Amino acid sequence: xxxxxxxxxxxxTVVQMEIEAPLVARKAKPGQFIILxxxxxxxxxxxxxxxxxxxxxxxxxxxxxxxxxTTLLSRKSAGESVCDFVGPLGEPTRTAGVKKVCIIGGGVxxxxxxxxxxxxxxxxxxxxxxxxxxxxxxxILEDEFRAASDRLVVMTDDGSYARQGNVxxxxxxxLEAGERYDMIITIGPLIMMKFVTLAAQxxxxxxxxxxxxxxxxxxxxxxxxxxxxxxNGRRVTKFTCVDGPDFNGYEIDFDEALSRxxxxxxxxxxARDEACNLLKMA
Numbered sequence: 397x398x399x400x401x402x403x404x405x406x407x408x409t410v411v412q413m414e415i416e417a418p419l420v421a422r423k424a425k426p427g428q429f430i431i432l433x434x435x436x437x438x439x440x441x442x443x444x445x446x447x448x449x450x451x452x453x454x455x456x457x458x459x460x461x462x463x464x465x466t467t468l469l470s471r472k473s474a475g476e477s478v479c480d481f482v483g484p485l486g487e488p489t490r491t492a493g494v495k496k497v498c499i500i501g502g503g504v505x506x507x508x509x510x511x512x513x514x515x516x517x518x519x520x521x522x523x524x525x526x527x528x529x530x531x532x533x534x535x536i537l538e539d540e541f542r543a544a545s546d547r548l549v550v551m552t553d554d555g556s557y558a559r560q561g562n563v564x565x566x567x568x569x570x571l572e573a574g575e576r577y578d579m580i581i582t583i584g585p586l587i588m589m590k591f592v593t594l595a596a597q598x599x600x601x602x603x604x605x606x607x608x609x610x611x612x613x614x615x616x617x618x619x620x621x622x623x624x625x626x627x628n629g630r631r632v633t634k635f636t637c638v639d640g641p642d643f644n645g646y647e648i649d650f651d652e653a654l655s656r657x658x659x660x661x662x663x664x665x666x667a668r669d670e671a672c673n674l675l676k677m678a
Contacts, residue, residue, distance in 0.1 A: 397477035398432075401454050406536040409461050410504055411470050412446070417481045418453030420445075426511040427489030427606065427642055430455065431614045433480040434468045441465050442611045442637070444508040445484060455481070458507030458536075485614045486641050489581065489604070491515060496522045498570070498577045499545075500563050500592055502584025503529060508606055509583040510537050513544040522546050524577070526566050528588070532557035563588065564595040571599045579604060582645065586654050593645035603645035607636045609656060624649040 399416040406412050420430060424445045431440050447456035461470045472478070489512050497516050501509030506527050516523050525545040529535050530553045542548050549566045550558035559566070567580070576599075582592040583606040593603045612618040616638040623640070625632045625647040634640065 397479060398481040399477050400472055400474050401452070403472070403474045406458065407534050409534075410458060410507075410536055411461065412456065412458045412507075413469075413472075414449070414452075414454040414456050415478065415481055416453055417455050417483075420481065420483045421448040421450050421453050421455050424448050424455060424484040425488035426515040427508075428484035428486045429614075429641065430457070430481055430483030431485060431611070432457075432469075432478050432482070434465060434472070435479050438468070438479065439465050440480070440612060440614070442485070442608070442614060444606075444608075444641075445511065446507045447511050447514075455483075458504065460504040482614070485637060487639070489515070489606075489642055491519055491521075494521055494578045496576070496578050498524045498526065498567065498575075498580045500526045500567065500580065500582040500584070500588075501528070501541075502563060502582075502588040503534065504536070505584030505588075505606070506537050506541070509581070510540055510544065512581060512583070513541060517544040524570070524575075525549070526551065526563045528552070528563040528584070529557075530554065562591075564591050567592060568595050571596065571601070577601050580645075581606070581642075586650060586657055589645065589648075590650040590654075593648070593650075597646065604642050605645040605648060606641045607643055607648070607653070608641065609636055609653065611637055613637075624652050 400413050401416050402414040404412045429442050429444045431442050443457045443459050446458045459466050499509050499513045513525050523545045524547045525541045526549045528551040579602045580596050581604045582589045589605045596603050609621045611621040614637045616635045621636040622633050
């Protein structure tokens with residue numbers, strides 16, 4: 397069992413926890429993820445490592461309450477435990493040779509983008525962070541991004557905080573003004589990552605996207621997390637859990653990934669409603 401050391405609600409639908417898992421904390425790098433089960437009968441879900449405290453032996457996870465398992469996990473309190481906590485899995489984000497980076501996060505994807513920004517900042521790179529949310533009420537981790545960035549731009553879709561618009565607006569402004577990044581890293585909804593990639597393409601800046609498809613075992617055996625890359629005109633299948641989660645944004649078949657991502661929305665919604673009903677009856 398893995399003890400929940402701290403729990404904090406970052407906004408009405410996003411929860412942060414620190415889990416006691418010293419072996420994972422010792423090895424985890426920015427960009428990697430873990431797979432957990434809330435209880436012995438539960439499903440396995442992947443969550444990105446949002447930070448580690450090696451001295452305390454804890455791993456930080458940040459998740460949005462969207463399905464049955466995240467609903468059950470969100471009802472856990474500090475001092476309680478989760479059944480399984482396996483990792484680190486996947487490949488770390490590449491940092492070698494990058495001196496100037498633009499990191500773009502959307503919504504709860506900012507929880508994944510933050511440790512990447514912090515790592516580049518620690519290594520002495522010039523970090524520009526652009527983070528976007530639907531509204532002020534959903535804003536998370538602003539102070540943490542500010543501390544890890546040489547420049548931070550906050551966007552909200554409805555204009556309720558900071559600048560109104562989506563994250564591609566300041567990106568295009570910067571590129572059109574002559575900014576040249578060694579790399580753009582974007583993490584968030586698939587549709588956001590698609591349009592960030594399209595915005596950067598005319599300027600030839602390398603774009604890394606962090607994929608988060610359906611995943612089961614996390615070892616490349618089930619094939620559920622497959623993504624299609626287009627390389628030199630050939631369609632190539634990769635597995636996010638072992639080959640990613642980071643990929644070249646220009647190679648991703650985003651339309652296929654978007655279609656696959658919608659396959660289980662209705663099932664997820666029903667499972668969440670059932671879990672909520674069971675908790676009300678408990």
